[in-house]
Structures are given as structure tokens and as C-alpha cells.
Amino acid sequence: MAGHHHDHDHDHGQGEDGHAHAAPPSPLAQRVKALEALLVAKKLVDPASLDALIDTYEHKVGPRNGARVVARAWTDPAYKARLLEDATAAIAEFGFTGRQGEDMVVVENTPRVHNLVVCTLCSCYPWPVLGLPPVWYKSAPYRSRAVLDPRGVLAEFGTEVADDVEVRVWDSTAELRYLVLPERPPGTEAMGEEELADLVTRDSMIGVTRARTPVRGEPA
């Protein structure tokens, strides 16, 4: 299935990164290599730039960015108001800007509403705050069912939503990129921004799960 590595189990044993289970059919890996070599020879791409691109999204830009935004919104009501009013500008206050996050929308989870984000047509996802999307987000099972059976999808992630809570699914078919502001977990009143950010997971900002509840400090 598109974007789902388990369908490529029929590997030919040439996994270049040691993950034999994920190895593609050999001809494709060779085609990618051949195109890259040609583009470098034609001076159309800079190999150092390719490495920098990969490094950026594998190591530098990721859900820690979004977690900082969420933690700020949990602790600073004025910031939260700005975030919900003009998410692009409020997120840019952290310096998180640019590609696939040019125009941001933040939607807030409340005791009445649970938000969930999908792109049924492709893989639209807010790179500056979450990094590149996980494989499941791009996969057919998620894209097909998030709009049709959101509660079933949430259950697969272990997330129960009460019957009287509205589930609101945002299909990001245009150039707006959505981030879910999860509910602040109970028992976190004494926590500072940094500690709170550790409770904010990637999946909770897509809306398939909630933010983590701290192990200690559970409400009585």
C-alpha cells in the first residue's frame, strides 16, 4: 500500500541501511541512485544540499517544535489567544516558519470537541512544527478511514472519545496546515513549559491521541 513499508517485505536483500525488512525492489533503489548521479553530474543538485535536506527533517525539525508551541499555549492565555486567532504569526514567534507551514491553523481540543487531522488526497502536514509525517499518516488505511470512521481510527490508536463529544475531522486538501492543540492533562498545574512540552506527543498534535498524563501527579 502506498507509503506502507510492510508491503515491501519481498525484499531482495539489498537493504542499504541494514533494515532488510524495508528494502525496496532493487531496480528502484538503482534508479534513484542513477538519477541522483546524473543530476549531480549536470550540476542540477548539490550533493551537500541533499544531505542537508535529509539532516534537517530527520534530526533538526520535528514534533519538539510543535510541543513547545502547545506548552506555551497551555501556560500563557494571551499566547493561546494569538495562536487560535493567527496561528502562522504565533508559531513564527518561535522561529518555526516555512515550507509546508506557510499558512497554519490551530484547532483546540476541549471537553466538548475532539479534533483530528488528515489529508485524504495526499500527505499534507505541517512540517515546521511536526517534521515529516509518519508513514501511517500517508497510508491508505488512515487516509481512507479518518473521515469515514474517525472513532474507529481513534480506537485503533487507543483513544476513546465519549459519545457526547463531537469529533471534528479536518481534511487538509488545500494549503492550510493544521495543528491540534491537545487538552492540558490533569495534574500538571505545577509544571513549567519545558516539563509540559515533554507530555506533548506528535500523535496528540495530529489528534489521534491525547497528550500524555504524567505518571506521578495524577489527580486524586
Add this chain to the structure above:
Amino acid sequence: MNGAHDMGGMHGMGPIDTDPDDPLFHAEWERRAFAVTLALGFHGRWNIDTSRHARENRPPPEYLGSSYYELWFKAAEKLALDTGLITAEELATGVPRTVSDTPPPDPERVAAILRKGSSARLPDTVPPRFKAGERVLVRDITTPRHTRVPRYCRGRVGTIDRDHGVYIFPDTHAHGEGTKPQHCYSVRFTGRTLWGDAARENDAVLVDLWDDYLEPAP
């Protein structure tokens, strides 16, 4: 287009692999395909709508049988050929016939390009056709060309939730026919409107849709 990419509402795609530790890339070639696709895009020979169309414009069996970065790679290769960045002969032999005389962006310029991004938002010079709270009917658009109307909401009535402002219109932009500036809205559909009794009464789907996709609800 009515392609296999338009997946909203399909049955039978199986369970979701929810493993939170699943890596972003599963092989070195996926990393390279991702980076090559982005780096080629920096030449400005095509836009995001062109490249989306190139990925989606595959026979459904091929689309469904390809992994995500396989689709990216094939589209990048095709766009490079179609726009003359490379020739078929060069691709077949691996031997360059010509060499670019404009240097590609170095890592620092790449970082700056990524930070800046490229917004599809346009100056607010076009009036909106609809306002928040208004009921709209999604036109029943069937076209072999690029479009961003998911099949599941065509012909359905929704409510304008919010107006995002003026944006590039992908249906023309993907085919080199200009940006056709117009408002883009979040349109809210009740689950029941889209899926009948299969949906819960208090659930909703909000879809970003452009003016040209909409008409006043009867």
C-alpha cells in the same frame, strides 16, 4: 481527477500501523528520493500543484502498488524529463550532454529556502462569494485534470465554517494556466450528510474548498 489517491471514505484498506517508533524513512533510497525531489523543485520548473498531479496521475493499480516515496521519485523523474532538465538519453546512459551554468542552492541557501517557504496565499483583492455560516453545495466535478475536491463531498451540502482568504487555485495552476486567485474556505459537513447512518450524529468533517468548487445551496 478520479484517481486512486482520492481515498476518503474507501473501505477495505486494512488496519493502521500505529507504531509511534516507525522511522520516517525505511531505506537509504527513500531519503535520497525525498531530497532529490525537493532539490529539483528549487529550479522552479514546476509548482506544487504540478508535482501533486504528477504523483496522482498514475493508473490506480500502479498508484496503489507503489510506496509513498516511489510515487515521489517517479513524479520527480517524469517532471525533470518533461521540463527538459534532463533528457531521456542522459537518463538511459547516465552521461550528461549538457551541464547547468546556474549553480544549485548550497546547503545554506537550502536552509533559507526552507525557512521562507512559498505561501500559496495571494493578496486579498478578490471578494469572497460566501461568508461564514452560509450553506453551500459542492459542485459535482468530474474531471481527468487536477482538482482538490475529494469525491466524498461532491454534490453534498455543507456550511462555510471560516474563510481562509485568497489562495492560488490548484486546478488551473497544476496545468500552467495561472493562479486564478479566489477564496478558500473550511466547509463543514455533518458526518450524516456524507455517510448517512454510518456516521455518528455529532461528528463532522471540515474540508478546505475553493470558490470555484461551490455554489449556493438550494
